[in-house]
Amino acid sequence: xxxxxxxxxxxxxxxxxxxxxxxxxAAKKAGHSVKIETQGTIGIENELxxxxxxxxxxxxxxxxxxxSGEERFAGRKVVRVPTxxxxxxxxxxxxxxxxxxxx
Numbered sequence: 001x002x003x004x005x006x007x008x009x010x011x012x013x014x015x016x017x018x019x020x021x022x023x024x025x026a027a028k029k030a031g032h033s034v035k036i037e038t039q040g041t042i043g044i045e046n047e048l049x050x051x052x053x054x055x056x057x058x059x060x061x062x063x064x065x066x067x068s069g070e071e072r073f074a075g076r077k078v079v080r081v082p083t084x085x086x087x088x089x090x091x092x093x094x095x096x097x098x099x100x101x102x103x
Contacts, residue, residue, distance in 0.1 A: 001027075001032045001058065001097065001098055001101055002034075002057045002058075003027050003032055003033065003057065003097060004034070004036070004048050004052050004053055004059055005023065005034075005037070005059055005060030006038070006039055006048075006060075006061050006062070006063060006067045007023070007036055007037075007039070007062045007083060008039040008040065008062075008063040008067050008083075009065070009083045010064045010065055012039070012041035012042075012065075015084075015087060016038050016039065016083070017038060017040065018087050019086035019087050020036040020038050020046075022086055022087055023060065023062060023086050023093070023094075024036055025090065026090035026091045026094045027094050029091070030091070030094050030095075030098070032098075036060075036062075039067050039068060044069075048072070053073065053076065056076060057077070058078075058079060058097050058101050059077065059078045060081070060086075060093075060097060061078060061079070061080045062082070062085065062086040063080070063082070063083065064082055064083050077100060077101065079096075079097060
């Protein structure tokens with residue numbers, strides 16, 4: 001499975017990056033390809049490209065605030081969760097994404 005997404009928390013510091021790392025580690029552990037863009041206090045980092053979005057099986061938005069550029073995901077399977085889910089249960093989250101992709 002190919003996962004792309006965005007992480008963003010209310011303060012834009014800790015949980016943004018913790019969620020990114022936890023999602024990436026859980027996805028790679030499960031054998032999936034993953035790239036998570038962060039939208040924090042210093043702006044957008046690890047920005048997703050059009051090609052990466054086009055190749056994604058699912059888009060994960062782990063955010064506690066509105067994120068920039070959601071229109072990029074039109075027509076894609078998008079799953080939204082609070083950052084706390086990504087931080088506390090990343091493995092279960094990846095399993096759920098797999099279920100959604102497989103129908």
